[in-house]
Amino acid sequence: MTLSDKDYQKKLDVQIAYWDKLKNEIQKVRSRENGTADLVDMSETYFQMADETVAAVKVSHANRQLEQKTYIDLHTGLPNKSKCEELFHNVEFIKTPTACIVFDMNNLKRVNDSLGHSIGDQLILNFARLLRNSIPAKHFVGRYGGDEFMTVIYDATR
Numbered sequence: 001m002t003l004s005d006k007d008y009q010k011k012l013d014v015q016i017a018y019w020d021k022l023k024n025e026i027q028k029v030r031s032r033e034n035g036t037a038d039l040v041d042m043s044e045t046y047f048q049m050a051d052e053t054v055a056a057v058k059v060s061h062a063n064r065q066l067e068q069k070t071y072i073d074l075h076t077g078l079p080n081k082s083k084c085e086e087l088f089h090n091v092e093f094i095k096t097p098t099a100c101i102v103f104d105m106n107n108l109k110r111v112n113d114s115l116g117h118s119i120g121d122q123l124i125l126n127f128a129r130l131l132r133n134s135i136p137a138k139h140f141v142g143r144y145g146g147d148e149f150m151t152v153i154y155d156a157t158r
Contacts, residue, residue, distance in 0.1 A: 005060040008053065015049040022046050075121065076128035079142035084150055087140060099156035103131065105147040 022042050029039060071083040079087075087093055105127060112120035124147065131149055132141050140152035 005056065005063075008056040008060055011049065011053040011056050015046070015053050018046055018049055073128075073143040076125055076143050078128050078132065078149070079140070081142075081144050084142040084144050087142075087152065093152070096155045097157065099153040101151045101153070102144065103127075103149040103151075105149075108147040 022039075025039060025042060027033075071079055071086075073080040105124070108120055108123065111123060128141075128143060128149065131151065135141050135151050135153070139154055140150075142150055144150045
């Protein structure tokens, strides 16, 4: 598994180099070529490095999960309001003619009150799926609020 996390990569590179050093010392001791290193201490150092590398992987994984929770609406799986607003604050995202379409599901409160929140939640989920499946993947689709969705269509024409 390859991770882009720099701390992980650095620790892994150091660990690999130390592993080569440890293997050479083991071979020297086995062949009685005057292996002078204390293999137990070297092994302990190597396993400490391995623990630190694994910890870096765990931190990287936790950071990815946190980022996903920060920018993904857990109910629909679409980018959430924070991600929508981040997009709007990024001046780089509009380089070509771009369209923004906002969808507001009318009467959701009436559905929730008369049929229950589980039905309203299913309606939101179905609309999110319909919207995501209708808009090509190169365009942005997000949930802006409770019953509000938005799309950003790049390279838009009239």
